[in-house]
Every structure is written in C-alpha cells, then in structure tokens.
Amino acid sequence: MKNRIKISVVLLLFTSSIIAQCTDINTKEIAKYLNEKVKPRLDIKLDKHDGFLAINGTRQNLDLKDVKISPVSREWTYFFENVRRIDSNFWYDSKKNAFVLDVKFENNGIELKGRCEGCLTKRMKDDRAPDINWANPQIMRFTLKPIVFQRSVSFKVTQVEMLGKLVGSGFGSVFSRLTKGIEDVVGQELTRVFTTDVTKRLFNDALRPLLKSKKTVSANSVSLASSSLRVCK
Numbered sequence: 153m154k155n156r157i158k159i160s161v162v163l164l165l166f167t168s169s170i171i172a173q174c175t176d177i178n179t180k181e182i183a184k185y186l187n188e189k190v191k192p193r194l195d196i197k198l199d200k201h202d203g204f205l206a207i208n209g210t211r212q213n214l215d216l217k218d219v220k221i222s223p224v225s226r227e228w229t230y231f232f233e234n235v236r237r238i239d240s241n242f243w244y245d246s247k248k249n250a251f252v253l254d255v256k257f258e259n260n261g262i263e264l265k266g267r268c269e270g271c272l273t274k275r276m277k278d279d280r281a282p283d284i285n286w287a288n289p290q291i292m293r294f295t296l297k298p299i300v301f302q303r304s305v306s307f308k309v310t311q312v313e314m315l316g317k318l319v320g321s322g323f324g325s326v327f328s329r330l331t332k333g334i335e336d337v338v339g340q341e342l343t344r345v346f347t348t349d350v351t352k353r354l355f356n357d358a359l360r361p362l363l364k365s366k367k368t369v370s371a372n373s374v375s376l377a378s379s380s381l382r383v384c385k
Contacts, residue, residue, distance in 0.1 A: 174384040175368045179244035182362070182381055183251065186242035190358050196255055196292070198235035198263075198338065205345045207354040212345050219333040221326050228281035230334065233265040235286070249376050251296040251307065259290055264318070264334065284320040284334075291315040292338070294346060298374045298381055305363060305371050305383060306356040309346040312339040 193208040203214030219230045239256045257263075266281030295311040314335045320327065345351065363369065363383065373384045 174382050175366050176380040176382050177366055179379050183242045183244050185362050191240050194240055196237045198232040200231035210354055212350060214341050214345060216341055217337050219337055221330050227269055229267045229269050230264050235263045248295060253294040253296055255292045257290045282320050284318050287317045287319050289316050300371050300374055301352045301356050303370045304356050305359050305374055306352040309343050312342050
C-alpha cells in the first residue's frame, strides 16, 4: 500500500510538471516595455488638495495628510503644494531582485509649505513656519514585486523611498522628526494607492499584450530569478 501511495505521488508530481507550462521573459525586455507603454501614461502630483496617481487616464486621488510639529509655542503644519512629476523610469534591480520605478519631480520653488496655524494674521501664518525645499535628485522610488492578479501578471509595491534631502532653516533638533513624518506620510499614502485593485488591474492590462506576444495568456504563478521573470500557467 505504501509503495502504491509513493508511486501515485511521484506520478502526480510528474504529471503536474508536464501540465505546468512556464515562460521566461527577460527583465530588461520587461523594463523596456514598461517604459514604452506605461511611462507615457503615468502621472503623479503631490499636493494637499489635488494630489493624485494617474495611469492610462485613470485617476486615483491621494490623501496626503498634514505633518505637524511644535518647535516653539505654536504648532507648525507642513503639506505638499503642487509638486508635479517630470519624468519616470522603470528598471530591474538585481540586488533587490525586483523591478523599480523611479519618479522624478520638478524642482520649481517650494515643495513643502509651512503654516503657523495658531498665529493671528494670514501673513504670520505664512511667514512664521519656514518652508521646505526638496533637494536633488527629488525622486520617489517604488520597489515593485510581480504578482498574479486576475490570472495574469501585475505588480505590488513593497517599498517607497524618498530620495533627496529636505532642506529648511530654523528647525534645530526637530527637523529630523519632521523629515521622518513627511517621508512616512507620503510613503504610506503612495503605497496605499499603488496597491489598490485599480492599480493592479491597470498594470495587468498594460502587461497583457507583452504576455500575449510570448504566448502566455494566463498565469497561476510568477517568480523572479536571475535576469528573467518566470510566468507559469
């Protein structure tokens, strides 16, 4: 009986390996494809009132919460103001074994506006809390892991990094806390919007023509190994 069970298991595994058909797609080819097909249709705006992520015309609003600190007797509030994407680039990071999306933002004046909410006049509200500039390279870096979504391939964001130093004066010892607060707010919100089903579907839709060209119209599993994405159905 035991031998029969062993033989059955071996036959099952052997049969499964035959049925499972896998296709390897070079990671450089995928990055090139994403830059050709997704990059021109991707836009991001960091703004307190009008922030969004848009892919292929589908817009998802960002809820970028204020960051508050109290370096003096009154509380200061900081928020993004009209910071627009100017370029982006998909590439494969062999060290992380993941795809990366770098989104570069414009360097056009103040990126983070400060307000002294407890100050009496509008001028004092604007002037008392020093504004913050986002120094070069001004990049939001997204680490993307391939996943199966709706029987095809999509991505999920596993990490968001804010590259480029935040520069401001008059903060003293609270500046590091303010910087961390800003990075946490933007990182958490962009992670949220990049992991919605809407975003996964948009990546899924964008990748389907590439998979179809490889005669891979459905996927049950995906994995990254060395320099290729393995898609198995």
